[in-house]
Amino acid sequence: MRHRTISVRTLVGVLFFGGWLTSLHAAPAPVAIGPHPAQVGRYEKLELTLTPQRTYDNPFDPCEVAIDLMIECPSGKSVVLPAFFGQDYERRDFPGDGKTVAWHYPVGRGTWKARFAPTETGTFAVRARLQDHSGQSLSEAIRIECVPSQNRGFLRVGRRDPRFLEFTQGEPFFAIGQNLAFIGDGQYVNVPRAEAIFAELARNGANFVRIWTCCEDWAVAIEARKSAWTRSWNRQSPIMPLPDGEGRCVAIKGADGTSIEVSPSHRVALRPSTSYTLRGRFKTDGATGLHVQVGSHRWYAPAKASAWEAFEKEFTTGESEYWLGRTTIALSGDGAAWLAELSLRETAGSTELLWEADTNRPVRGFYNPLDCFMLDQIVQAAERNGIYLMLCVLTRDLYMGALSDPNSAAYDQAIADAKNFMRYAVARWAYSTSVAAWEYFNEIDPGKPTARFYEELARYLDEIDIYRHLRTTSTWHPSARDCRLAALDVAQSHHYLRPGQSDFKDEVGAILAKAAFLREHAPQKLALLSEFGLATDKWGLSDHMKQDAEGVHFHNALWASAFSGLSGTAMFWWWELLDQQNAYRHYRPLAAYLSDVSFAGLTAATATTSNARLRVLGYQGSDRAYLWLSHQDAAWWNLVVAGQQPQEIAAATLEIEGLAPGEYAVQWWDTRQGLCVETQRVRCEQGRLSAPLPAVHSDVACKIARL
Structure with missing residues (x-):
């Protein structure tokens, strides 16, 4: 089999996007908006599926392809919102070692979507705009009615x-x-x-x-770099430049049996009773081939010459096999081997499951x-x-x-x-x-x-x-x-x-x-x-x-x-x-x-107490105050490490200046229960309010409001 050097951008498409290849023509390809609801609540998600008639090497690159929503709002304002390409997954939760684990399996080959949360009520007109190297195209307009909701917004x-x-x-x-x-x-x-x-x-x-x-x-x-071959904290990596071309590969060097593990940072989900194909290509120097093991599945890939060889192996998962098992690749004979383009897909599918094995993916x-x-x-x-x-x-x-x-x-x-x-x-x-x-x-x-x-x-x-x-x-x-x-x-x-x-x-x-x-x-x-x-x-x-x-x-x-x-x-x-x-x-x-409570518009409180061991923090306005009083001896070190319980503070007085004259309700809150435990009625005269404190063991909160 003849092999050619593949660019980094193309590898992104080949290894993750299932071989989506760009074929640019003179006229821009249209984009369609999929089925959509007739209405959506204000500030709630409207998700639209977008279908371009062309595929792209790297749909993450807006210089290659950019899809946007062109939105005309009920107020007459026009806004533009970017769309995105993403992979959908099926999720199932299974019991694991002491916790529930999520099994995520890709659905399809990826789709374009747009997510929009309307910020005003009324009728919106929405088009999708596609821009690529061949020009620009617009979808037909759809209309969405935005209705009131309970959402308070952003x-x-x-x-x-x-x-x-x-x-x-x-x-x-x-x-x-x-x-x-x-x-x-x-x-x-x-x-x-x-x-x-x-x-x-x-x-x-x-x-x-x-x-x-x-x-x-x-x-x-x-x-971020997520690699099946190494981790960010490892000092050494088996990834190296291709010995005879552009790009990178994985090297295995040593005596007979020297192996490398294929260990993605994400566990790779598999479907039970499903046929899969593992592919790749390798080149050896001295070694006579590779021993490959995927869980209980084993096979041998012989090296036929010093040139690059392709290997391909199909295997079927068991009835209760939901995860890719331990995967290793070992040398047969002494020497070295270089491994490139390792891929795992359903035999009847095209979605890449082992995308972390791509050594040429940009970070x-x-x-x-x-x-x-x-x-x-x-x-x-x-x-x-x-x-x-x-x-x-x-x-x-x-x-x-x-x-x-x-x-x-x-x-x-x-x-x-x-x-x-x-x-x-x-x-x-x-x-x-x-x-x-x-x-x-x-x-x-x-x-x-x-x-x-x-x-x-x-x-x-x-x-x-x-x-x-x-x-x-x-x-x-x-x-x-x-x-x-x-x-x-x-x-x-x-x-x-x-x-x-x-x-x-x-x-x-x-x-x-x-x-x-x-x-x-x-x-x-x-x-x-x-x-x-x-x-x-x-x-x-x-x-x-x-x-x-x-x-x-x-x-x-x-x-x-x-x-x-x-x-x-x-x-x-x-x-x-x-x-x-x-x-x-x-x-x-x-x-x-x-x-x-709202602290907006308030200033730092000018409150003091008659006991110097009490620290007072808070806010006040002309007709209210919110305060927290803490016993300085009730710090964590004293209670937890030194084992010293603070002496109760009794018969202390709170004074606060700057409030408007009048009658005030003073609420004292238990900070462990989150309840008001005492309410006093106090008069503020000549800009000063004075109120007796309840006994303080560690801390207490206070709300003061003019009646």
Whole structure:
């Protein structure tokens, strides 16, 4: 069999898209919009299937093919929304080792789709526009009626107060939540477990979760190297340049029996009682052939010459065989072998199952199909449970090295690739009101000159993200520059309580210091402490957190951050231990307290108490105040490690200045139960209100409102 050298772009098509090859003609090919509902609710998803009459090498590349929706709104406004190419999967859940595992099997060869959430009621006219090298074409127009719904819309910077969030419809939103960053088959949290955690968070009043879609090969990563041959943390890789051509292959070198394992980061799903074909080509030097084993299926591929040889083997799965078994390829004889274009498909099908074996797939510009589908499911679970997501989208290490010189070609290419990525993200997930924010990077180097990168992405998103999702980023040390950058809507910081740090034993003080930094550099922006927790001096999970099974530091940090000036609670990192300790119960009291509260337009409270051991945090306006009072001796270290119970504070008095004269209701809240336990009627005279405190053992919250 004669073999030819295949380009990287063609390999993307051959190995993933089932051999879709472009055949460009003089006239542009039409695109059709599939069946659609007659109406959709406001802010709810309308999904349309688009069918171009032509196929493309790389449908992820908008320079090769771009499909958009051209939308005429009832108000007369026209908007353009990108569409996307993706692979659908069938999902089944099976019991695994102590947890449910999801089986995902591809359906078809991939489809073009558009997802649209109308933001106004009335009749929309929608066309699909296809642009490729041969020109442009438009579909016939369809009409969709948008009707009212209960959905409150997208999260936005508050119009009354830019320090806080609100929905499109104007209702206030305060972020209460945590990280659930790593979601993957090999992680503590997989998709079924994430769905269960979302439900538990919602049951306890939490509403905000930070998710990584940039985990490389250990969890969900939309754009990252996921290889059947190596892992991102391995120092050595068997992947090498082809010995006699363009591209890359896998090398096996050594004595007779030396083997390499085909080990994708995603378990490969198979159908029972189904015929499959494994194909590839190889070349040897000294070795006489290859021994191939797939689960219980074994065969030998002899080398006939020093030239490249093709091999192909068909096998049938058993009645209960749902996964690709252990797959190895071993040398027969001493020497070396080079393996290329390994492929696994149903014998009667064309969808590539072993796409991670492609050694020529680009790491930027290819969007991992199963990870994208998993993120679909995560977003849908968030929608079902009223959870809003900050998606950390770009894989930092694929871009950071290129962002050193803003005047370089590498920097320009990083911007171009990031724009393509964000186009795909907007097309696939921006419809969802549960997507609160795009976080470009997790903890990128704060010394990199990234301002131009963020500014160009912001301008691009202004064009394509018709819902105007929030934008943010994070750095591995606090970045005052990023806090001030107008292209970023949310200033954020990360902080851990670590031994040797001055704030290690005082979680409330640590929260206040980080909030003060963010508010100093972003006084009129959204601000989040988006990673927080107890850690070792080397950033690992602290045994103290395990010791603090009652979540003292967790409780105190949640309440302190809610009253610190931030736009949401401190977002804890150690989600596995939080889940095992059922820490979700700590969200419920705070959520109950905040259920009818808006901090918009309020200022830091001028409240004091008659006891110096009480620390007072909060907000006030002319006719109301919201306060949290904490016993300074009730810090986590004192209670959990030192075993020192704070002495009860009794007969103390609260004083607050700046309220308008009149009668006020003062409610005292139990922060463990989330209930008002005492209400006082107090008069404010000469700008000062004084109220007796109940006995304070650790902390208490207060609501003051003019009658």
